[in-house]
Amino acid sequence: MKYCKKCLMPDTRPGITFNEDGVCAPCYNYEKQKTTDWNKRMEVFEKLCSKYRGKYGSYYDCAIAVSGGKDSTFQVYYIKEVMKMNPVLLAVGNIDWTETGRKNLANLSDTFSCDIISFTPNHNVARTMAKKAFMELGSPTWYADALIYAYPYRMAMKLGLHLLFYGENVNYQYGGKYNEETPSAKLQSLNDVVKPVWDLWLKDGLITEKELDSAKQPTLEECEKHGLEPVYLSYFVPWDTHHNYEVARRWGFRHLGHEYNREGTIEQYNQIDSIGYLLNQYLKYPKFGHASATEMASRWIRAGLKTREEMIPYVKQYDKNLDQGIVDNFLEFTGMKPRDFWHVMDKWYNKDLFEQDRDGVWHERFEVGVGIVK
Incomplete structure (x- = not known):
């Protein structure tokens, strides 16, 4: 067990790498x-947004995957207020919302005047999966995480939209096996947050494949056929957890x-x-x-x-x-x-x-x- 020389992250984090100086x-x-040319990135970002801004008239330009968290408030602020897009917000509802989280999600609609389309999971499936994933993987939120990755893709495609925003590239920002800076979020389901163990859940017959279907992300081929462009906002904008929180507070976000x-x-x-x-x-x-x-x-x-x-x-x-x-x-x-x-x-x-x-x-x-x- 080695620790990063700069921070306190150990090398036991799955997929994390250290350089020869012991820095994660x-x-x-x-x-x-600090050395990224953010002006150049912004030019690319503006070109991407211009491709879809107003393309469908008064209809939505794009979709944003959101929750009741600070980063979601930051994302909606940036896409709506800075980039002047007309987004629809796509959320996966929690089984056990905190009141603060529920209010923060509602605040996105109130403050930014956006429509929110939410998916409420089957409570029986969520209950069974939480227990099974805890016992089998030590990851009780496996099903919830799978939905968070799958639902925005599916709904954006059903709505006929082509531009879908996620926040940060988890592997690149915080450590993981795919340590590559990329604007595309097409491969984010491979980041090891949701392990591909679908057959594991079907063995005892308590869950059917049909019940898990909503948690399956469209294939890369399906996304490309539709022309879906899922992108990370963090590629175009400097990403900092605490800064995002401070910005979110200015737009009505409340901490727990x-x-x-x-x-x-x-x-x-x-x-x-x-x-x-x-x-x-x-x-x-x-x-x-x-x-x-x-x-x-x-x-x-x-x-x-x-x-x-x-x-x-x-x-x-x-x-x-x-x-x-x-x-x-x-x-x-x-x-x-x-x-x-x-x-x-x-x-x-x-x-x-x-x-x-x-x-x-x-x-x-x-x-x-x-x-x-x-």
């Missing part, structure tokens, strides 16, 4: 932004602290639409030795908001905390018993990173910012 790809890529203060995080503005979704984020801790606090601390360090030394104590304090509200939410939704839940949790602890005492409690074998120490 996200830090290196963030520094590259007004409703609920989460344990295990160092902020209250990232991924706030669903309480249950955060279980997925926490599971990175037993599997890889880092979770939400590491992620956000590393982003702040890259942006120059904090230093590596400043953030080590915060990561040590917060990353290991699994919020009880998240557990309660998941147990209520899936019907799992607490003992069964913790038995499955034990399965996901990486024994290279943790050791279990005689009472079943897990302890770190690593020190944040250093690596394995015992």
Whole structure:
């Protein structure tokens, strides 16, 4: 277990790479932004938008995949207010919306005067899939993530639209196996957030292929035949988590602290639409030795908001905390018993990173910012 020399991201993050100086790809890529010719990128972006702006008369120019998060507010602000496009907003509804997330989504319509078309998942399928994905993959939001990737593609095509916006390229911005800066989001389903394990869910007969169909993204051939251009806004605009939050606040976005203060995080503005979704984020801790606090601390360090030394104590304090509200939410939704839940949790602890005492409690074998120490 090695840590990036600049931030606090370890090499246990799937797909992340370090250069010969011990700097992780996200830090290196963030520094590259400082030498990018953003004026030239904007010329390309304006040309792309001009291709569709007003093309269909008073009908929508484009679609934006949105949620109740800060980045969605930033995206709609940029596409509608800066680029003067007429977008329709496409959202996948949460089963367990926070009130703050629900209001933030509604704010997109109120503030920017945009139509929102939402997809509400089958609750029975979502419930079954959350439990199965937790037990089989340690990724309880697999189904929700699959819908987030699939639905905007499908709906944009059904609406006859050709330009679809997503926020950032997750692998490039935060680390992953496809560390390539590209404007096209056509291959984002391959970024390993949604592992291609469709047959796994069908084995016990509790889920049918028909029930999962809405979560399947159109093929590359189908997208090309339609002429769909899914693009990352982050390719054309410098992407910074905290900056996006500050911009979003100016357009009515509210952080979760007004409703609920989460344990295990160092902020209250990232991924706030669903309480249950955060279980997925926490599971990175037993599997890889880092979770939400590491992620956000590393982003702040890259942006120059904090230093590596400043953030080590915060990561040590917060990353290991699994919020009880998240557990309660998941147990209520899936019907799992607490003992069964913790038995499955034990399965996901990486024994290279943790050791279990005689009472079943897990302890770190690593020190944040250093690596394995015992």
